[in-house]
Amino acid sequence: MNTIIDTNFNFPGQKGLYKGKVREVYNINDNLLVMVATDRLSAFDVVMPKGIPYKGQILNQIATKFMKQTEDLVPNWLIATPDPNVAVGHLCExxxxxxxxxxxxxxxxxxxxxxxxxxxxxxxxxxxxxxxxxxxxxxxxxxxxxxxxxxxxxxxxxxxxxxxxxxxxxxxxxxxxxxxxxxxxxxxxxxxxxxxxxxxxxxxxxxxxxxxxxxxxxxxxxxxxxxxxxxxxxxxxxxxxxxxxxxxxRQWLISNGFQGLEGQTVPQMTDDYIETVSDRYIELYEKIMGEDFVKADVVHIQERIQKNVERYLAEQA
Structure with missing residues (x-):
């Protein structure tokens, strides 16, 4: 499955990299943050071993669209979305x-x-x-x-x-x-x-x-x-x-004896189950956003992200 689990980009002006449970954040010249939404799945504060196809794209697009719909109420960090899995914004503490x-x-x-x-x-x-x-x-x-x-x-x-x-x-x-x-x-x-x-x-x-x-x-x-x-x-x-x-x-994990407690082992997620999770995330997107989900090309997902981000950064230079 073409998923993005981990990144190790080296963007122009890169000063540092922070890896969260799902997102990876690149510091560009202590001025911009490039946030990559991976396909990692976290539950009970534990990252699951396998990624969920299109999950990162779904999360990124929901988040950035809702930021646009709420920026009249609350200011946000977002500047641009140069790739379906990427948001670029102001450096924040x-x-x-x-x-x-x-x-x-x-x-x-x-x-x-x-x-x-x-x-x-x-x-x-x-x-x-x-x-x-x-x-x-x-x-x-x-x-x-x-x-x-x-x-x-x-x-x-x-x-x-x-x-x-x-x-x-x-x-x-x-x-x-x-x-x-x-x-x-x-x-x-x-x-x-x-x-x-x-x-x-x-x-x-x-x-x-x-x-x-x-x-x-x-x-x-x-x-x-x-x-x-x-x-x-x-x-x-x-x-x-x-x-x-x-x-x-979470309920599937609980039913399989896992709640993130010490000594518990993450149950195996079969490819069929992962596909059903991906389908559920797409359903979530379409219901929450009120529009069809358009799958991005994931054949060379890492190369796609790198090219789109580098093009954006070059345009800002």
Whole structure:
């Protein structure tokens, strides 16, 4: 399968390379960042051994299109998209927290609630909720930003400020931007027959001290969507919700005895299963964006990316 698992480009003016769980970020002259979305799949903060065809293209195109659709609300780092798998933007210093916002009691929040927790990241949770119930108001439950191989950890607003991870003034901006983005994302999702259940945003500061949205926004890797049609009926009947997210991968891993815990082994993903995951990601793209997904040529994917990025950088020189 023609997937991009790892890159080792040497672009003109390259100063450094950071490899995240899914994205690889090249520093160009301490001025620009070239972010390559690979086909790596991460679940429970563990990178799976095999890549998913077209996943990187899907994530990159969803993220960059949503940045264009929200730039009137919140400034972002994006400048250009010279390749289907690549975004180029301003050099930023990332905040070391992920701003997670939840409109519904799903996923991690539901798992914590099920074992009796009624406070999540310092936010009290109402009694009597069922999995996938809507919260009275969206709640912000931040997480520390982990390095590859480590687990993100829940953290409260109070602890973030007390530990000096983010200043109080900056944190208030992050909360404001998070709520605005979630509201816009929810409106866009509703227009496509979807519910934006929960998501996470990452922010950074530019050289001129401006707080901007970075990384991804409203992708199936960072967000959970439900189909709006039949949501209430399914809740009342105690049925699982029809959802669009990579939760289906997490559930497959759980059913095969893996939750990223020490001593557990990642189950083998057959080529047939990987193809079904790729098909699901394409479905996610088409439902979330409301348009057909056009597959890029992946015969020589590394060469394609290198040529497109070098052409873009030459045009900027």
């Amino acid at each position: 990332p905040f070391k927290v992920e701003m997670v916002i939840r409109g519904y009691m799903s996923g991690h929040a539901a798992r914590e609630y099920k074992v009796g927790k009624r406070i999540l990241c310092g936010v009290p949770l109402p009694e009597g909720l069922k999995e996938n119930d809507k919260f009275p108001q969206p709640i912000i439950t931040p997480a520390t930003k982990a390095e590859m191989g480590d687990h993100d950890e829940d953290i409260s607003r109070k602890d973030i400020i007390a530990r000096g991870i983010v200043s109080e003034a900056d944190y208030l901006v992050l909360e404001d931007y998070t709520r605005k983005l979630f509201q816009r994302g929810s409106e866009i999702a509703a227009s496509r027959g979807l519910i934006l259940v929960d998501t996470k945003y990452e922010f950074g500061k530019t050289k001129d001290d401006k707080i901007v949205l970075i990384d991804e926004i409203h992708t199936p890797d960072s967000s959970r969507y439900f189909y709006a049609d039949g949501y209430q009926d399914r809740q009342e009947a105690g049925e699982q919700q029809k959802q669009l997210s990579k939760e289906f991968v």
